[in-house]
Amino acid sequence: MKALIAILFTSILVDNFVLSKFLGICPFLGVSKNLNTAMGMSVAVIFVMLLSTAITWPLYMLVLVPLHVTFLYTLVFILSIAALVQFVETIMKKSMPPLYKALGIYLPLITTNCAVLGVTVLNIDKQYDFLQSMFNSLGVGVGFMLALFLFAGVRSRVDKADVPKFLKGLPITLIAASLVSLSFFGFKGMIEKLFG
Amino acid sequence: MVPVVVSLAFNAGDVLIPVAITGFLAIFFGIVLVIVAKFFEIPSSEKLTHVREMLPGVNCGACGYTGCDGYAAALADEGVPTGKCTVGGAPLSAALAEYLGVEAQTVEKHVACVMCNGDTDSTRTRYEYQGISDCVTASMMFAGPWACTYGCLGLGTCVKACPFGAITVVKGVAIVDNDKCTSCELCVASCPKALIAMIPLREHTYQVKCRNTTSGADTRKVCIVGCIGCQRCVKACGDDAIHMQGPLAIIDQDKCTACGKCEAVCPTNTIHHFHPGVAEPAEVAATAQIVS
Numbered sequence: 132m133k134a135l136i137a138i139l140f141t142s143i144l145v146d147n148f149v150l151s152k153f154l155g156i157c158p159f160l161g162v163s164k165n166l167n168t169a170m171g172m173s174v175a176v177i178f179v180m181l182l183s184t185a186i187t188w189p190l191y192m193l194v195l196v197p198l199h200v201t202f203l204y205t206l207v208f209i210l211s212i213a214a215l216v217q218f219v220e221t222i223m224k225k226s227m228p229p230l231y232k233a234l235g236i237y238l239p240l241i242t243t244n245c246a247v248l249g250v251t252v253l254n255i256d257k258q259y260d261f262l263q264s265m266f267n268s269l270g271v272g273v274g275f276m277l278a279l280f281l282f283a284g285v286r287s288r289v290d291k292a293d294v295p296k297f298l299k300g301l302p303i304t305l306i307a308a309s310l311v312s313l314s315f316f317g318f319k320g321m322i323e324k325l326f327g
Numbered sequence: 328m329v330p331v332v333v334s335l336a337f338n339a340g341d342v343l344i345p346v347a348i349t350g351f352l353a354i355f356f357g358i359v360l361v362i363v364a365k366f367f368e369i370p371s372s373e374k375l376t377h378v379r380e381m382l383p384g385v386n387c388g389a390c391g392y393t394g395c396d397g398y399a400a401a402l403a404d405e406g407v408p409t410g411k412c413t414v415g416g417a418p419l420s421a422a423l424a425e426y427l428g429v430e431a432q433t434v435e436k437h438v439a440c441v442m443c444n445g446d447t448d449s450t451r452t453r454y455e456y457q458g459i460s461d462c463v464t465a466s467m468m469f470a471g472p473w474a475c476t477y478g479c480l481g482l483g484t485c486v487k488a489c490p491f492g493a494i495t496v497v498k499g500v501a502i503v504d505n506d507k508c509t510s511c512e513l514c515v516a517s518c519p520k521a522l523i524a525m526i527p528l529r530e531h532t533y534q535v536k537c538r539n540t541t542s543g544a545d546t547r548k549v550c551i552v553g554c555i556g557c558q559r560c561v562k563a564c565g566d567d568a569i570h571m572q573g574p575l576a577i578i579d580q581d582k583c584t585a586c587g588k589c590e591a592v593c594p595t596n597t598i599h600h601f602h603p604g605v606a607e608p609a610e611v612a613a614t615a616q617i618v619s
Contacts, residue, residue: 200345207352214356218363225367232393291461 135266137326138259142270145322148246149278150312155246158237159275160304163282173279175237177272180250182219183212184268187251188261208251209243216242246275282311374427375403381423382412385490387511389413408432413510437525438508439493439515443479444536444599446498450474450550466519473499474549477539479522488517505601531585533600535560535569535576542574547595554597560589 148154155176162172187208195201220238223231241247250271254264285307294303379399386394390411392401401407402423409423410432417434424431456465456472462484470476481499493507494514503514505528515523522538535554539546543555556574568582569589578589578598590598 194348198344198348200348203345203349206349210349210352210356214360217360221360221363221367225369291459291464293459 133326135263137322138263138266139270139273140325141322142267143274143277144315145318147274147278147315148249148271149275150308150315152249153312154249155244155275156308158241158244158246159279159282160301160308161240162237163279163286166280166283169276169279169283171234172237172241173272173276175234176241176244176246176275177269178234179212179216179219179238179241179247180268180272181265182215183208183247183251184254184264186211186215188254188264191255204252204255205248208248212247212251213242246271278311282308285311372403375399377426378403378423381419381426383414383419385414385509385511387414387490387513389511389513402427410434413437413512416509436528437510438505438528439503439510439512439523440526440534440536441479441485441494441501441503441518442522442524442534442536442538443477443500443520444552444597445473445475445478445550446481446500448498449552450478462517463519471520475539475546475553477520477522477537477541478550478553479520484517484519485514485523488513527580529585531587531600532580533578533583533585533587533590533598535578535597536599537575537597540573540575546574552596555595557594559592559594560598563588563592 142148146152149156149159158172158176162168190207190211191201191204195203195207216238220231223238250268253271254267257267259267286304289303289307298306379395382395382399384395386396388394390398390413392398392411398407398412402409406427406429409427409429410417410420412419413434415422416436420434421431451474452472453469453474454472456468458464458468460482462471462480462482465471465480465482471478471480473480479500481496481501483496483501485501486494486496490511490513491507491509493504493509494501495504496502501523503523510525512525515521515525517523520538526532526534537546537550537552537554539550539553543557546553547555554575556571556576558571558576560576561569561571565586565588566582566584568579568584569576570579571577576597585600587600590600
């Protein structure tokens with residue numbers, strides 16, 4: 132139990148995918164302007180991450196490892212995640228129109244997002260069992276949501292400020308993102324102190 | 328340097344098994360997706376695409392639906408009234424009605440109106456504001472730099488919010504160009520003093536351009552064109568269209584017959600009259616000097 136909470140803490144704060152590992156920057160920069168779209172995107176990311184882990188972890192452990200072809204993991208993971216997201220989107224469009232309206236449009240955007248692939252690969256790298264993998268994916272998704280919401284607030288302030296012309300738009304956004312990322316470095320070393 | 332080992336003789340199985348696995352997975356996923364796509368197919372509606380194309384595509388949400396896609400879906404599937412798009416107005420309502428074969432909903436054009444006339448000639452500032460050029464930010468500092476805390480700050484938040492460039496700041500007060508205004512209502516939400524309201528644009532429309540609810544004496548101290556609650560307009564109105572909200576007069580546009588008696592008797596020039604085709608108020612626009 133303690134290990135699962137430690138995993139959650141790590142993935143949300145210490146090793147935040149966006150702010151510490153710099154994965155999933157595209158949706159992070161693209162969607163953090165508006166809080167409503169940020170919410171939709173975050174939920175879609177959490178959803179896809181959980182599903183992807185549920186598919187890829189068994190695929191790795193039960194197919195790739197016994198057949199000694201673990202080097203195929205990149206190809207196979209991408210293939211299965213893309214197929215899975217397409218599958219889910221088609222079903223959602225027909226069977227759950229309100230849910231599709233809320234987050235369906237984000238699904239194609241995060242199909243082969245490096246954050247989604249990253250979390251599935253990370254689970255294998257860290258040799259987590261199935262439950263730990265699911266918790267890790269949940270934590271990464273929540274961490275993504277946290278980073279997105281924080282940055283939405285920062286961006287609304289930056290929008291109102293008097294920015295020099297050469298920095299307007301993407302440059303000042305990236306600088307702001309790097310400063311937020313720097314602040315998250317303060318969490319390093321927290322896990323060892325808290326969980327022994 | 329990474330040592331490279333080249334072996335000319337390799338085990339065929341080492342190549343075939345990965346290829347077989349990946350190939351099998353790819354074919355399997357492909358078949359599943361094709362089956363799912365066939366079973367979960369939604370027939371695409373030609374009517375929906377055509378209706379969507381007819382809409383302006385501004386996605387302002389003034390119709391009350393989630394953007395133009397939302398309104399198009401509602402029109403095509405549920406048959407909602409055709410006059411909800413304020414950007415398209417009456418012409419769009421007629422065109423939609425003709426295409427869909429329904430009766431057009433009558434649309435009365437509404438425009439935004441900034442309910443304040445306190446420009447630099449009429450009022451003064453209490454302190455010199457040197458900060459971010461944004462009304463929301465300025466209003467957080469002691470309700471803004473102007474003497475009247477209910478009035479327009481003139482820093483242009485509504486100007487930035489308007490996607491049609493219909494608002495300009497003239498002498499410290501925002502003014503809406505009635506011709507450019509499409510009633511998308513994005514400016515209404517942007518004003519921190521809630522000074523912008525939608526009013527019907529008829530041949531003549533009369534409006535009390537003040538929202539100061541303090542007593543007449545207090546209002547007079549801060550602005551010479553503010554409503555002092557003398558009630559002369561209430562007495563002059565023959566249609567019972569003007570009522571007092573405390574010391575502030577409000578004109579009910581549903582009852583107003585645009586006779587103009589209120590404007591004639593108003594001692595502080597608070598009631599303004601404007602009509603289509605003129606950026607109101609006409610006299611201020613004629614001597615307009617854009618103050619950024």
